[in-house]
Amino acid sequence: MKQIVAVLTVLAAIVIVWYAACIPMNIKGVLTEQERAGAEVQPPSAKDRRDMDEIGLALNNAFAIPATWEQERPRLPAPHQVAIEMWETTVQKKITSKRSLIYHGWVTLSATMLGFVIGTGLGILLAVGIVHSRVMDLSVMPWAIVSQTIPIIALAPMIIVVLYSVGVQGIIPKAIISAYLSFFPVVVGMVKGLRSPDAMQLDLLRTYNASRSQGFWKLRLPASMPYLFTSLKIGVAASLVGAIVGELPTGAVAGLGARLLAGSYYGQTVQIWSALFAAAILAACLVGLLGLIERTVLKRMGMAQ
Amino acid sequence: MNTENTTQPVIEARQLDLTFQTNDGPIHALKDVNLSVGKGEFVSFIGPSGCGKTTFLRCIAALETPTGGSLTVNGMTPDEARRNRAYGYVFQAAGLYPWRTIAKNIKLPLEIMGYSSAEQDERVKKVLELVDLEGFEGKFPWQLSGGMQQRASIARALAFDADILLMDEPFGALDEIVRDHLNEQLLALWARTEKTIGFVTHSIPEAVYLSTKIVVMSPRPGRITDVIDSPLPKERPLDIRDTPEFIEVAHRVREGLRAGHGDDV
Known part of the structure; x- marks a missing residue:
C-alpha cells in the first residue's frame, strides 16, 4: 500500500x-x-x-x-493529449491499420526479440570462450568494449547499407543492430557469473578429479544464473533501442522508429510522444517479464527464498 | 599399540619441502617434513597460522605440489591418488551448492564419478544416516544451520569410497557447543567407517580429544616440532577431557607449540 x-x-x-x-x-x-x-x-x-x-x-x-x-x-503536448492519441491508435484502431501503434509496436518488437536472442546467444558463447581460454580473454574482451564506444546512430546506417548491398533487408538488419547493443551486457555479466565460484569450490571439484566440462555444467553455469538474468534485463532494453535506431536511417515505413520519424517530418508531436511512450511501455513489459522468469527460475533452482 | 603400523603407511612424507615464489620473495611453507601415517589412524595437525598445516594437507590432496622430498599416498604419488579418488576433502566452509538440495549436493561427487542413479540414492541414504541428517535430503542449504551444513559437507566427502578423509579446520567457524557435539559424532563416524583421517585444527582440546596421533607444527619455515602418539583409549566420552591423561597430552602439545614459537619471538 x-x-x-x-x-x-x-x-x-x-x-x-x-x-x-x-x-x-x-x-x-x-x-x-x-x-x-x-x-x-x-x-x-x-x-x-x-x-x-x-x-x-x-x-x-x-x-x-x-x-x-x-x-x-x-x-509539448499535454499528458491527456498523448493519452488520447495512444488510446485511439491502440484500442480504437484495427491492428492491421498502418496507424495502429500495436501494429508498429509489433514490427519493432519482433526485430527486438530476434536481435535479443542473437545477442544473448552470442554473448553467452563469447563469455564461455573468454572464461575458458586465456587467448580469447586477452583478444576478445577489448574489442567487445571498443565496440560499445562507437555511437550506434553512426554505425546503424553502415550496417543497413552493407547488408542491403548483399541482399539482406527487412527484419534482419534491425535485429543485427539490436544484437550489437544487447550482446555486451550479456558478455560482461556472464563472464563475471562464470567466474563467480571461489577457489574452494574449484578445489573441491579438483579433489573429485572432475573434468572441465563437468566443472562448467555442474558449477560455473548454475552459479552464473543470477548474473545472467541481471544482464538479460539490461540487454533487452538495449535491444529495443537498437531496433528503433535501426528503423530511423532507412526511412522504414513500419515500426516505432518509423512512427517517430514520420511524426517529426510532419510536426506531429503528439504522435512522436505516443510512440515514445509505447516504446517505454514495451521496454517496461519486457524487463518485467524477464524479472518474472528470473524469480521463477531462481526459485525452482532453490537460489531465491 | 598400533599394530597397523607394521603394514605399509597410508601417507608417508620424507624430507618434504615446499617453497612458494611470491612477489615479496620466496616463502618457505614446509621444511624437512617427515611423517608416516598408518591405516585407520586419526592424525591432527596443530599449530599457529602460517605453520604449514593446511599446506601439508593440501599437498596430500595434490592441491599443492611440493618442491622437494617425497610424499606418497596409498603408495602412489598424491596426484595419482587424487585421480584414483583416494580421499574425501572437507573444507573450512561447507561450500554446498545453493541451487542443489542436500541430497543433490551429496550426489555431486557421485554424479561426477559416474555412479548409477540407484546407487546414488542408496549412498545418500547411508551417509545422511552416518552424519545424523535423515529427513533433510529435500532441504536447500540455506534452510540448515551452519553445523548441519558442515555435517552435510562431511556426508558429501564420505559418499564415495575414499578410505582417507582430509579435513581442514572443518569446525573452525562453529561455536563451542556445536563443535563438541560434532567432535563426538566424528569419533563415532571414524569408529564405524575405519577411515584414515587427517585433521587440521588450531584447538588443543579438539586435537587431543580426537586424535590417535598429534602433529605439532611451527611457522617460518613450516615444520614439525613434535609428534605425539596419544595414550588415550579409542573409546572417548566427552568427559575424558577432565582425566589426568588427557591433561598431560594437552600439556605436551602446548609445550610443543611454545617451543616452536621460542626461536621466533
Whole structure:
C-alpha cells in the first residue's frame, strides 16, 4: 500500500510539472492562433511578443493558458493529449491499420526479440570462450568494449547499407543492430557469473578429479544464473533501442522508429510522444517479464527464498 | 599399540619441502617434513597460522605440489591418488551448492564419478544416516544451520569410497557447543567407517580429544616440532577431557607449540 502511494505521488508530481511546462512551451503558438481568431492579445504585435519571455507572456494573457493544453500541433503536448492519441491508435484502431501503434509496436518488437536472442546467444558463447581460454580473454574482451564506444546512430546506417548491398533487408538488419547493443551486457555479466565460484569450490571439484566440462555444467553455469538474468534485463532494453535506431536511417515505413520519424517530418508531436511512450511501455513489459522468469527460475533452482 | 603400523603407511612424507615464489620473495611453507601415517589412524595437525598445516594437507590432496622430498599416498604419488579418488576433502566452509538440495549436493561427487542413479540414492541414504541428517535430503542449504551444513559437507566427502578423509579446520567457524557435539559424532563416524583421517585444527582440546596421533607444527619455515602418539583409549566420552591423561597430552602439545614459537619471538 505504501509503495502504491509513493508511486502515485511521484506520478502525480510528474504530471503536474508536465502540465506546467506546457504553458511556457506552447504560449507563443497559442497567442498567434488566438490573435488570428480575433482575440485581444498583450502585447498585440507579434514582433514584441517574440522578444518577451514565455512566462511573462503567459501571465499577461492568462485567458490563453487552457489553450496551451489543447493545441493541434503543440511544441509539448499535454499528458491527456498523448493519452488520447495512444488510446485511439491502440484500442480504437484495427491492428492491421498502418496507424495502429500495436501494429508498429509489433514490427519493432519482433526485430527486438530476434536481435535479443542473437545477442544473448552470442554473448553467452563469447563469455564461455573468454572464461575458458586465456587467448580469447586477452583478444576478445577489448574489442567487445571498443565496440560499445562507437555511437550506434553512426554505425546503424553502415550496417543497413552493407547488408542491403548483399541482399539482406527487412527484419534482419534491425535485429543485427539490436544484437550489437544487447550482446555486451550479456558478455560482461556472464563472464563475471562464470567466474563467480571461489577457489574452494574449484578445489573441491579438483579433489573429485572432475573434468572441465563437468566443472562448467555442474558449477560455473548454475552459479552464473543470477548474473545472467541481471544482464538479460539490461540487454533487452538495449535491444529495443537498437531496433528503433535501426528503423530511423532507412526511412522504414513500419515500426516505432518509423512512427517517430514520420511524426517529426510532419510536426506531429503528439504522435512522436505516443510512440515514445509505447516504446517505454514495451521496454517496461519486457524487463518485467524477464524479472518474472528470473524469480521463477531462481526459485525452482532453490537460489531465491 | 598400533599394530597397523607394521603394514605399509597410508601417507608417508620424507624430507618434504615446499617453497612458494611470491612477489615479496620466496616463502618457505614446509621444511624437512617427515611423517608416516598408518591405516585407520586419526592424525591432527596443530599449530599457529602460517605453520604449514593446511599446506601439508593440501599437498596430500595434490592441491599443492611440493618442491622437494617425497610424499606418497596409498603408495602412489598424491596426484595419482587424487585421480584414483583416494580421499574425501572437507573444507573450512561447507561450500554446498545453493541451487542443489542436500541430497543433490551429496550426489555431486557421485554424479561426477559416474555412479548409477540407484546407487546414488542408496549412498545418500547411508551417509545422511552416518552424519545424523535423515529427513533433510529435500532441504536447500540455506534452510540448515551452519553445523548441519558442515555435517552435510562431511556426508558429501564420505559418499564415495575414499578410505582417507582430509579435513581442514572443518569446525573452525562453529561455536563451542556445536563443535563438541560434532567432535563426538566424528569419533563415532571414524569408529564405524575405519577411515584414515587427517585433521587440521588450531584447538588443543579438539586435537587431543580426537586424535590417535598429534602433529605439532611451527611457522617460518613450516615444520614439525613434535609428534605425539596419544595414550588415550579409542573409546572417548566427552568427559575424558577432565582425566589426568588427557591433561598431560594437552600439556605436551602446548609445550610443543611454545617451543616452536621460542626461536621466533
